[in-house]
Amino acid sequence: MKRGYDFAIAGGGVIGASIAFHLAELSDASVALFDRGEVCGGGTGRSCAVIRSHYSVASNTRLTLRSLEVFRDFREALGEDGVACGFVxxxxxxxxxxxxxxxxxxxxxxxxxxxxxxxxxxxxxxxxxxxxxxxxxxxxxxxxxxxxGYADPVATTLGYVTAAQRRGVAVFEHTPVERLCLAPDGGTSANRVTGVTTPGGTVEAGCVVSAVGPWTRGLYAESGLSDDAVEALRLxxxxxxxxxxxxxxxxxxxxxxxxxxxxxxxxxxxxxxxxxxxxxxxxxxxxxxxxxxxxxxxxxxxxxxxxxxxxxxxxxxxxxxxxxxxxxxxxxTPDWNPVLGPAPDLPGLYLAYGFSGHGFKLAPAIGRCVAQSLLGETPDVDLAPYRPERFRKEALLLGAYGVGSIS
Incomplete structure (x- = not known):
């Protein structure tokens, strides 16, 4: 295992895999993807994998329309003949x-x-x-x-992982990110994330992407972040x-x-x-x-x-x-929509959690848009509505049907 990467991604579900693929597809950056078990062994592998564009939050519809294009022609979208998503x-x-x-x-x-x-x-x-x-x-x-329609969540994730590896992404299964590495930020009392700690040692990274979903609170707590920081996730x-x-x-x-x-x-x-x-x-x-x-x-x-x-x-x-x-x-999350963006008060960490039951259908477009954002490009769909700070500012993305995964 190398000791340094431009990007280290924690979480080998469909969101992490899609981000890893798109970072490699759009740049020459070095990327590592870590999973606590086998890729797709968490929530993604148990997804019902329904793919629909019916949302009442406009940005969700924009993302799913782009994702639907990918699911309908998965091989072409990934540029790989040997992958499939099982779309019906x-x-x-x-x-x-x-x-x-x-x-x-x-x-x-x-x-x-x-x-x-x-x-x-x-x-x-x-x-x-x-x-x-x-x-x-x-x-x-x-x-x-x-x-x-619907698809196969395991085949979809493995397709992204295969395509990512062929573009140089290092994939580490059975290698959980145990903690975030924290260091003082520019001599101040604040912290910045400089990498991750795994059972194999510390891995430095220019940016860490946390895509561990339901395990996000645990990662914050194990990293020694305060109870207030954990609660601020609103997860x-x-x-x-x-x-x-x-x-x-x-x-x-x-x-x-x-x-x-x-x-x-x-x-x-x-x-x-x-x-x-x-x-x-x-x-x-x-x-x-x-x-x-x-x-x-x-x-x-x-x-x-x-x-x-x-x-x-x-x-x-x-x-x-x-x-x-x-x-x-x-x-x-409180509004049943994901959190996507740099972690407030914690530079060096990008958050991707809170998908509230509709992460799979959003994953192709979110992976590309997050990668574009991380690389300093303008994303295909503006991710500002999903910024972590929206909970502090009470700028919730509330759907027309009340709470639930139809937002």
Whole structure:
């Protein structure tokens, strides 16, 4: 292992991998990527990998539109013949019940079209043609995105890592960043980050990128930063449960994804391997103190609730059998949007955390935009709305649908 790099990236999930690739693609900088286990072994590997442009925060839509272009032609975007992301162009339906959500959905679809999104309002009859399994009598408004879909999160991340390595990025698996190296900044009492400490020793870096998501608070604490600095991250971690159900017939891979805003937990569902339906939630989930101590068991009441809700929305799944379940951590900020930018009061550190359940779909564009920012270039999409200081200034990026991963 070299003892110095221009950039050291902590975290080998899809965000860290995308940043590493784009730094190498856009420059001759030396880059090292560190992961505590195997790359994609954290939250990314448990992602449901839904890709849609439906957001009510304009900068999110801009990022996802650029990311969608990458997912739809992954090999071309990375310049590598041997990579794949497993993108399935299933399309995406979003359902709202009567009242304010229906109005917000209609307004938001119009705003998205102004930003270039291929999305439109449709009626129940057209929605049933697209997805004949659906019961829609309680639905007042429906949005449709024909270009959206889902992908394979592990294949996507490994694609970025492979392409990054071929461009000279050094990738260190099973090499956790244990601490940030801190030194006085220009003789003042303030600190700057000068590198990272790993089990193999200290690695100096011109800039450290923290892309460890749910482990960000732990990295700050282990580095000896104050409790106030840890709390200023405004980061909470929660446990999210994903379930798969088998119905009376096989659920085909190109059936559209559905986001259901008529239920309190903002349920979503999509096809999964084996002809089953994958079901998740867009709510907070279960509070989690330590992402390394995450109970894997799916609560019975959640299984019962999701079975009931999926059966009501698709009668073919009434009384469906549970076929699998898994859990993953969400790193959540107060406005359910990521933090991207230099760490306040800690020069030498760039923060990328708080993706709140939608990091995967943003990752291609965020990786490029962060790399451009780090290299002193103007990013394709302005990242200023995601600056860490927004929490101090109460400049939150609040979505139209309230808190949750649909912002």
């Amino acid at each position: 162009n299933s399309g995406y339906l979003i359902l709202a019940g009567p009242g304010s959500f229906a109005d917000r959905l209609a307004d938001n679809l119009a705003r998205q079209r102004e930003l270039g999104a291929d999305t439109s309002p449709i009626g129940r009859a057209e929605a049933r043609e697209l997805h004949p399994w659906l019961e829609l009598e309680d639905v007042a408004a429906i949005g449709w995105e024909p270009a959206s 909470q971690v929660s446990r999210h449960v994903v379930l798969t159900f088998g119905g009376s017939s096989e659920y085909g891979p190109e059936i559209p994804i559905v986001k259901d805003l008529t239920v309190n937990n903002k349920m979503y569902f999509r096809p999964a391997d084996g002809g089953v339906v994958l079901v998740g939630t867009g709510d907070f989930g279960d509070p989690l103190e330590d992402p390394d101590r995450m109970t894997a068991t799916a609560p019975r009441d959640l299984v019962s609730l999701q079975r009931t809700q999926i059966g009501a929305r698709m009668p073919a799944f009434e009384g469906a059998r549970l076929t699998d379940s898994w859990v993953g951590p969400y790193d959540i």
